[in-house]
Amino acid sequence: MSAKGLAAIARKFHEPLSIEEMQFPDPAPNEVLVKMIVSGVCHTDLHAVNGDWPIQPPLPFVPGHEGVGIVVQAGSAVKNLKEGDRVGLPWLHQACGYCEWCLSGWETLCPKAVFGGYSANGSFAEYAIASAAYAIPIPADLSSKAAAPILCAGVTTWKALKQAELQAGNWVAISGIGGLGHLAIQYAQAMGLNIAAIDVADDKLALARSLQANLVIDARKTDPAEFLQQKIGGAHGVILTAPSQAAFREGLGMTRRKGTCVLVGLPAGDLPIPIFDMILRGITLRGSLVGTRNDQVEALSFASHAQVIAEIHLRPFREVNEALTGLANAKVTGRTVLTFE
Numbered sequence: 001m002s003a004k005g006l007a008a009i010a011r012k013f014h015e016p017l018s019i020e021e022m023q024f025p026d027p028a029p030n031e032v033l034v035k036m037i038v039s040g041v042c043h044t045d046l047h048a049v050n051g052d053w054p055i056q057p058p059l060p061f062v063p064g065h066e067g068v069g070i071v072v073q074a075g076s077a078v079k080n081l082k083e084g085d086r087v088g089l090p091w092l093h094q095a096c097g098y099c100e101w102c103l104s105g106w107e108t109l110c111p112k113a114v115f116g117g118y119s120a121n122g123s124f125a126e127y128a129i130a131s132a133a134y135a136i137p138i139p140a141d142l143s144s145k146a147a148a149p150i151l152c153a154g155v156t157t158w159k160a161l162k163q164a165e166l167q168a169g170n171w172v173a174i175s176g177i178g179g180l181g182h183l184a185i186q187y188a189q190a191m192g193l194n195i196a197a198i199d200v201a202d203d204k205l206a207l208a209r210s211l212q213a214n215l216v217i218d219a220r221k222t223d224p225a226e227f228l229q230q231k232i233g234g235a236h237g238v239i240l241t242a243p244s245q246a247a248f249r250e251g252l253g254m255t256r257r258k259g260t261c262v263l264v265g266l267p268a269g270d271l272p273i274p275i276f277d278m279i280l281r282g283i284t285l286r287g288s289l290v291g292t293r294n295d296q297v298e299a300l301s302f303a304s305h306a307q308v309i310a311e312i313h314l315r316p317f318r319e320v321n322e323a324l325t326g327l328a329n330a331k332v333t334g335r336t337v338l339t340f341e
Contacts, residue, residue, distance in 0.1 A: 002026050003033060003072070005126030008320045011060045013051035016321040017124070022062075024127040029077035032132050034087060039123040040066025040148035041323045041336040043179065043243065044091070047266070048118050049324065057118045065091040065116040066151045066337075067123025068144040071135075078132040086144070087135040088300075090151040091290045093120040094131040108289050124320055126340055136296045139304040147300065149179065149310040149335040155291035155299040157184035157239065160262045161191060162295070163288045164237030168192030173228060173235035173254045174213075176242025176265060177204040179335045183310055184239055185211045187299075190306040196235060198224045198250075199242070203333050207311065219246075225253025234259060243267045252283060260284040310335045 003024045008017040027033045045063040047053055067089035071081050081087065095102050095110035102110050116122040121129070138147045157180050166172060173196040174184045181197070185208065188195050196215040197208035208216045215231070217224045228234055234256030240248055243265040252274060255261045261283060278285065291299065302308050311334025315323050323336045 003127045006317070007062050007125035008317070009060050009062055010049045010057070013049065013056070013059070017049060017063070017324075019318060019320070022125060024129065027073055027075040027129055029075040030132055031075045032071045032078060032081055032087070032130050032135060033073040034067070034069040034089060034128050034130055034135070035072045036067050036069040036123055036126055036128060036340045037144045038068050038148050038340065039064045039317075039338045040152065041320070041327065041338060042066055042152050043327055044152070045117060045124075046324050046327050053266070061118070062121035062125050062128075063117040064123035064125070065089065065118070066148045067128060068138060068148050068151070069123075069128065075132065081132050081135060086138045087130065088138055088147060088151045088296070089116055089123045089128055089130050090134070090136055090155070090296055091115055091117075092134055092293070094134055105292060105294065107292055124317070124338070134293065136293065136300070139300055142300060142304045145312055145314065145337050145339070146303065146309060148337050149183065149312065150299050150303045150308070151296065152290065153180045153310065153335060154183050154187075154303060154308065155296050156180055156264060156288070157241065158187050158299040158302065159291035159295045160184070160239045160264050160288040161187055161237070163262050163286050164239065164260045166191065166193055166237045169194065170236035171196060171232050171256070172237045172239060173198060173224070174239045174241065175199075175224070175247045175251060175254070176240065176244070177208045178241065179310070179332070180241040180264065182207050182211060182334060183308060184241060185213055186306075186308040187302060190302055190308065196228060198247075201330065207333055219250070225250050228254045236260075238262065239264060241265050245269065245271065252278065252285070255281075255283050258282045260286055263287045312337050314339055316341065
């Protein structure tokens with residue numbers, strides 16, 4: 001059973017996606033064909049269609065890596081999924097399964113990893129092919145639209161908080177209260193952490209207040225590093241979600257002695273690192289890349305049981321270019337989710 005359906009295709013960088021009819025192949029023995037219900041829209045999709053990063057996706061390609069849909073055909077060797085199962089299609093499309101990183105539970109670091117909506121066609125389409133071993137079952141009590149943002153924004157912030165190695169009662173500073181940051185606040189609350197939320201946009205500061213962050217800091221008016229060092233001695237963990245050079249420069253300054261600063265957002269260019277200060281204060285600087293399959297299961301379980309809920313703006317699939325433009329112009333609070341109806 002091959003399928004025909006509409007897909008949003010990137011044919012040239014820095015140009016709108018082309019919505020075209022596409023032929024979707026039968027799944028290979030270890031793959032499944034998924035009919036999409038919804039797909040979240042991530043800032044990474046914007047970077048992908050603009051070719052912003054040093055490793056660019058091969059043109060043409062279908063973006064999207066927060067898809068939720070129904071398995072309509074399973075390959076002959078698939079044992080873990082069946083037709084009718086509801087699954088998520090995350091950033092990690094596939095990894096080799098045998099390198100030291102895969103064998104130690106860090107498959108997102110696999111040198112041969114393939115990423116959905118980047119090096120493999122993704123979920124901005126009515127159908128998608130997924131590797132059965134990397135398609136994530138969606139909890140029955142979690143709606144498709146609520147699950148979609150967890151497949152990237154949710155698991156990314158959940159993993160970053162784990163990487164910060166925090167304990168209940170510790171302080172975490174979350175810089176950037178956008179699609180990732182507003183979920184990070186909720187995961188941090190579920191972990192019993194005290195939260196300082198930092199942003200420069202009125203709507204995102206208001207969102208942080210509505211989520212009851214312990215401290216909300218407008219970085220336009222207050223130096224967050226100076227404030228947090230004076231107020232609480234610095235944060236035990238700092239999560240940098242905003243793709244902003246200024247935010248990253250502030251990150252180490254917000255970090256407590258012996259604390260951990262976790263890099264999540266991807267601003268353009270490189271940043272100088274104050275090595276003397278890091279050594280003197282015993283700070284750990286750590287990069288965190290999305291999350292593994294196990295992290296995905298945990299993040300979805302938290303979303304289901306701890307009521308971690310993204311602020312969602314629904315749009316029909318045909319408005320995918322408008323959704324990307326909204327992201328580019330910083331006009332989106334929370335997450336945009338495309339619907340296929």
